[in-house]
Amino acid sequence: MPGPCSVGCRPAQQDHATAHTACRPEQPVWQRNTSTACSWHAAQRGLRLGSERQRRRRNGAAAATGASAEVLPPPEQAAPGGQAAAAAAALQLVGCANGADGLQPGGGAATQLDASLAKDDGDVVNFMFHQYHLYERRQAKGSAARALSALQAAQPGAEALSLRRDVLPKLELLEAISPGLGWRVFRRWPEEFGSPEAVERWRLAAAYLFTVGVPPEEISRLFARHAAFFRVAVARPDALRRLFDWMAQDLQLAPQSMLKLINRCPAVVQADVDTVLKPRLRFFTQQLGLSQERAVTGLLRCPEALGVDTAWLAQRADFFCRELGMTPQEVGALFVREPSAVMSSLERLQQTVDWLRQELGLGQETLCKVVAKGGATKYPLTTLQARVAAWTDGLGFSPAELGAMLGSAPRLLLYPLQEPKYQAKLAFLKEELGLPLRALLSFPAYLTYSLAGRIAPRAAAARALGDRPLPLPKLAMTDEAFARWLGVEAEEWEAWLAAWRQGVDTQRWKLPPACRPPLFGAGQDEQPRSQLAHA
Numbered sequence: 291m292p293g294p295c296s297v298g299c300r301p302a303q304q305d306h307a308t309a310h311t312a313c314r315p316e317q318p319v320w321q322r323n324t325s326t327a328c329s330w331h332a333a334q335r336g337l338r339l340g341s342e343r344q345r346r347r348r349n350g351a352a353a354a355t356g357a358s359a360e361v362l363p364p365p366e367q368a369a370p371g372g373q374a375a376a377a378a379a380a381l382q383l384v385g386c387a388n389g390a391d392g393l394q395p396g397g398g399a400a401t402q403l404d405a406s407l408a409k410d411d412g413d414v415v416n417f418m419f420h421q422y423h424l425y426e427r428r429q430a431k432g433s434a435a436r437a438l439s440a441l442q443a444a445q446p447g448a449e450a451l452s453l454r455r456d457v458l459p460k461l462e463l464l465e466a467i468s469p470g471l472g473w474r475v476f477r478r479w480p481e482e483f484g485s486p487e488a489v490e491r492w493r494l495a496a497a498y499l500f501t502v503g504v505p506p507e508e509i510s511r512l513f514a515r516h517a518a519f520f521r522v523a524v525a526r527p528d529a530l531r532r533l534f535d536w537m538a539q540d541l542q543l544a545p546q547s548m549l550k551l552i553n554r555c556p557a558v559v560q561a562d563v564d565t566v567l568k569p570r571l572r573f574f575t576q577q578l579g580l581s582q583e584r585a586v587t588g589l590l591r592c593p594e595a596l597g598v599d600t601a602w603l604a605q606r607a608d609f610f611c612r613e614l615g616m617t618p619q620e621v622g623a624l625f626v627r628e629p630s631a632v633m634s635s636l637e638r639l640q641q642t643v644d645w646l647r648q649e650l651g652l653g654q655e656t657l658c659k660v661v662a663k664g665g666a667t668k669y670p671l672t673t674l675q676a677r678v679a680a681w682t683d684g685l686g687f688s689p690a691e692l693g694a695m696l697g698s699a700p701r702l703l704l705y706p707l708q709e710p711k712y713q714a715k716l717a718f719l720k721e722e723l724g725l726p727l728r729a730l731l732s733f734p735a736y737l738t739y740s741l742a743g744r745i746a747p748r749a750a751a752a753r754a755l756g757d758r759p760l761p762l763p764k765l766a767m768t769d770e771a772f773a774r775w776l777g778v779e780a781e782e783w784e785a786w787l788a789a790w791r792q793g794v795d796t797q798r799w800k801l802p803p804a805c806r807p808p809l810f811g812a813g814q815d816e817q818p819r820s821q822l823a824h825a
Contacts, residue, residue, distance in 0.1 A: 403421065403458055403461055403462055403465065403472075404421065405417070405453060405454065405458065407420040407421055408453055411452055411453045411454055412450040412451060412452065412453065413453065414430070414434045414437075414451045414453055414457055415427055415430045415431050415434050417453055417457070418430035418433075418434070418473070418476065422470070422472075422473040429477070430476075430477075433476055433477055433480035434451060434480065436480045436481055436484075437451055437456070437457075437476075437480040437481060437483040437484040438450065438451050438484060439481075439484070440480075440481035440482075440483075440484030440485060441456060441483075441484030441485075442484075443484075444484060444485060444486060445486070451483070451484070456483055456484065456486075457476075457483055459489055460472070460475075460482070460483055460488055460489055461476070463489055463492065463493075464520075467510050467513055467514050468510075468513075468514035471513075471514055471517065474517050475517050475520050475521075478517060478521075479517070479518075479520060479521040481521075481525075482520055482521055482524045482525075485524050487524065488520075488524045491523050491524050491527050492513075492520060492523050492524070494523075494527070495519065495523035495527065495530055496509050496513070498530075498531055498534070499512070499534065502534050502535075502538050502545065502548075503538075503544070503545040504545045504548070504549070505545070508545070508549060512549065512552065515553065515556075516552065516553075516556045516559060518556065518559045518560055519559060521560075522559055522560060529562060529563070530559070532563045532564075533558065533559065533561075533563055533567075534548065536563045536567065536568075537551065541571075541582075541586050542586070543586070543590075547590055550590065550593065551589070551590065551593040551596070552593075554593035554594060555593040555594050555596050555597045557597045558593075558596055558597070561596075567596060569600055570595070570596055570598075570599070570600055570603070571585060571589075571596075573600045573603055573604070574588065574589075574622060574625070577600075577604070577607065577618060578607065578618050578619065578621055578622030578625065579618055579619040579622050580622040580623075580625075580626065584622075584626050585622075585626075587626055588622075588625045588626040588629050591626075591629050592625075592629030592630060592633060594633065595625075595629060595632075595633060598633075603632075605636060606621075606632050606633070606634075606636070606639070607621045607632075609636060609639055609640075610624070610632075610661070610662075613639075613640070613643055614643065614654070614657060614658045614661055614662070615654055615658055616658055616661075616662055620658075620662050623662070624661070624662050624665070627665065628665030628668050630668040631661070631665045631666070631667040631668035632667075634667055634668070638667075638670075638671075639667055641671055642666065642667050642669075642671055642674065643657065643661070643667070645671055645674070645675075646660060646661075646666065646674070649678065649689060650678070650689050650690075650692060650693040650696070651689060651690055651693050652693050652696065655697075656693060656696055656697045656700070659696070659697065659700040660696050660700045660703065662700075663700045663701065664696070664700035664701045664702070664703060664704060665701075665704065666703055666704075669703075674703055677703050677705075677706060677707070678692065678703070680706070680707040680708060681702075681707070684707065685707070685716075685727055686727070687728075687731075691731060694731070695730065695731060695734035696734075698734060698735070699734040699735045699737075699738065701738065702734055702737070705737055705738075711741065712737060714741055715736070715737055715741050715745065718741060718745060718746065718749075719736065722746075722749055723749060723759065723760060723762075724759065725762070729762060732762070732763075733762035733763055733765075735765075735766065736762050736765065739765050744765055745765060747787055747790055747791070748760055748764065748765060748772065750790060751772075751776060751783070751786060751787070751790070752764070752776070754786070755776045755777075755778055755783075755786065756775070756776045756777065769783065769784070
């Protein structure tokens, strides 16, 4: 089964079981020496190692702050102009947390770059080792070699990296954005340090983002959070502009929506618009029959969908069509309404559908409704089992009765009956309307209406204006039709409703659910009326 594509973004609901962790092999018995002498020697080795690390940090800090330390001056300022001014405004320190990999615990954020940490201008490895308090020099050796190869590809006559020319100006700019960002970029994409144009292209990329409406502080956060921007801005600057042009012009996204999409699925930064992203958008418009506007709505709700290839998406669409008899258009509508229901693994989808079919005896038509309109596949199976148990064990309905109610109200399994607001509705049904819980069999949609907004006022109006109880199906009427049923004009009904909303009787239904006492206990058939009156 094809997995997520090379862009590398995981689907929103991918099962955690697919993540593998490496385990250490069991230590042989003959190596398990727990003697006091061995423990003492191990402790001494740990103390020596800790002392060495502390000495290294102290020496690095002293070199960075001592009188003889030569602190790198700020990089050259860009030439005056609109783009340069925008870039300077964008690349400001925003105080992001230091998340650099490979740094010693407690090493601290590098706020100044000290050239004296290196023996000479070509000693990049020792500089990175001391500046960022690395555990081992080999952490920087590989990156330095890759940076040198990139430099020699750009300048065949270059023999070595220059600390002052190739490394320090770039680190200064990166550290101004976020402490520790310099090491993160050097560790992962050292080739950018071998590019003579890197700093200028980084500044131009920031200036371009400013021109499309991204605020300067958000630009800084974007670069600090997604270091891939630095690589793409140097290696494929036109691709970065093409990405934001596509989002702004073709998708009609506002700057905040662009940021949301990138933050939720950072892999789009490295994806090609024409060969990767556009075909994925066409899958939703051509294969699932969505308009581009609706497809974009679904993608903003689940940006991770842009991070998987069309074959992966087609497998999910084929499952819904084959197993449930849904049309491609219904699958598209489900993606817009409940995108996480489509982004689940095939194993989880099959497990959920089989359980609903067997446990509740749902026919193909009802099962299709529960999935397509109720979005049942977006929940783990344990959640669905708990909600079914609330109906069967808590309220006394049989699985067959619950299945029949799902036929007319397919979203019933979305409602956690143990929450106070649903408990209050069930109590109102019994105490105020005088109906048994089994009245829900004929009108299960009762639970979908607001207690304070529709159920309580219409029940009060039926008594006050119509002198009769409120049949549950009348909750589905429009205000005009309900006024006719009451035998009053629409204006009279609206005036009465406005007065009722200002009255004392309505205040108890406006309280947040957490502020109301429990009005109904699962499995109980009676509650004192006085308890409801004082709710």
